Amino acid sequence: MGLENKLARALLVGGGFCAVCSSTSAQAETALSVCYINHPVQVANVAILEKWAVKQGVKLNKTVTSYTVYLPKITQMLTSGANDQCDIIWNNDDWGQDLAQYLEPLEDVPNVRKVEVGQLEPFHAADGKTTAVSMTTTAGILFYRTDLISEAELPKTWDDLVKISQPLQSEKKVKWGYVGGMSYTNTFFSFWWTLWNNSCDVYAPAYERDNKKLAANGWKPMIYSPCQVQTAEFWWDALNSKKISPPGMTTYSRDEANAIFQAGDAAFTVADTTFLDTFNNSERSSVAGKVGIAPFPVGPMSNGVRTWIDVWGWSIPKTLPNDRKTAAKKLLGAMLGDPDAQIEQWNQTGGPPPNTDVWRTLEKNDATWRRLHTILFKPDHVHAAYYFRNWATVHKVYSDTLIRAMKGKREDIAATLKAGSDAIHAGATAND
Structure with missing residues (x-):
């Protein structure tokens, strides 16, 4: 075999070998x-x-x-x-x-x-x-300051939450009793945990997530039912008359609320349990080592504590x-x-x-x-969402309606909630 042929064969074999190497490397x-x-x-x-x-x-x-x-x-x-x-x-x-x-x-x-x-x-x-x-x-839970509230003193009702918060504020131990996300997509940390703990929900029957059963009931909104009006009144009072929460909380995401709690400026918050370590991390939180977890306080119409999971x-x-x-x-x-x-x-x-x-x-x-x-x-338990295509739109309508109620007069709450009812009903029936 001539030199040229040997070189050509060597290149061919070498090239083939390199191709195999490349293929093996890519596969690995x-x-x-x-x-x-x-x-x-x-x-x-x-x-x-x-x-x-x-x-x-x-x-x-x-x-x-x-x-x-x-x-x-x-x-x-x-x-x-x-x-x-x-x-x-x-x-x-x-x-x-x-x-x-x-x-x-x-x-x-x-x-x-x-x-x-x-x-x-x-x-x-x-x-x-x-x-x-x-x-x-993922699930929400009530976080509280263990240096300010003993386990025996934990609030069991919404009224308890107010009665514990106000003295702590008046004594300058905290700026706020309760802080939590309230803006759209942060509804869980204010409106919804209280809604579910007042025997209430977005659609009737409460806590049902089977679309067939909800449709059989006509996708009936609960937004202007007595349990929802009562829940909205609690938050209006918290923001405007009892003043246990910041007046600007309607714009807060979970991030703003968490930051206030971590700064030591609030006695209570609701957040996902996944923030337990963050709240107790001395590099991120001024209340590290002073944070405990507790069940949700319940509303006047509640038939027991209910968590979202x-x-x-x-x-x-x-x-x-x-x-x-x-x-x-x-x-x-x-x-x-x-x-x-x-x-x-x-x-x-x-x-x-x-x-x-x-x-x-x-x-x-x-x-x-x-x-x-x-x-x-x-x-x-309750699922935190409904499972139909327009749910995100309904969530936005609900959030906007509740926030509008917070910014209006207390006596107008029921009418404001009722005004959002048709859109919430239409959001679900659009899937039919």
Whole structure:
């Protein structure tokens, strides 16, 4: 064989060998992108995914988006069929059923069903298969200052909340008795926790989330019912006459409310349990070590304490190539099967582990967990959202109506609420 032929053959073999090397390298390093918001529990759970990505030979790219643009961005991505932006997405029960048709069924992910009964229903596709795995359980809880209020003195009713708050304010121990988010998308931390704890809801029958049953009842709004009027009057008084809450609270998000509580300027707040560590972190909070958790105070029409409990989850777009779907499922399964990392997530944030098998370990070893579990999971529950396509629009109408009532005269509250009723009814029936 001539020199030229030998060189040509060497180049051919070498080139083929390099092609094999390149192919092997590409196969060895699967790249996945996870899309989420900068929330403590999501950051903590992404850290678990990163840990397992290294072990599984996956390059995990992180895309953090603000809450306000997250849903429009993800909705546009899913509905357009794009598959080059996010392989794993944060999914919320508020929009879980709207997005389900665009998401991969995840029944084959190990431990996917290890959640509280009913908590994956908001993510079910038409065939009943879940399109999300849990990253944590989200639920609101009453936070209070343990240096100002003993456990024996905790408020059991709304009246108690006022009676405890006002002396603390008059004695200059705090500026405000209660602070909580009240603007649209932050309704949970004011209007809704009180609504649900006054035997009330957005539609009748209260606490029902089965669309067929709600439709059979005519999607009847409860916004001008006596329990809702009473709830609105409580908040009007809190802002305007009893003055236990800041007058500008109608504009507050959870961030503004949390900041006031962390600064030591309020005795009580309601927030997701996932902020427990933030409130008790000396680098972030001036009240660190002085924060406790308690059940919700109830209204005059209440038949018992009721908590909201929902799952925040991870989902996988249906249009992904099969190799990326497989890799993403394997990563989520590893997270769900890692009890030590889930306990660390709980320790770092106050977010309950996604796998309820881990809860039994915490029950044995963690007094804070036992307290939280008793408060959240022993009372009756409610889902924080309804599950029809126009729910976000209805939520906005509800929020705008309640805030308008807060800014008007007290005697006009009932009429203001009634004026929002038709839009709330139409928002649900538009799905029919």
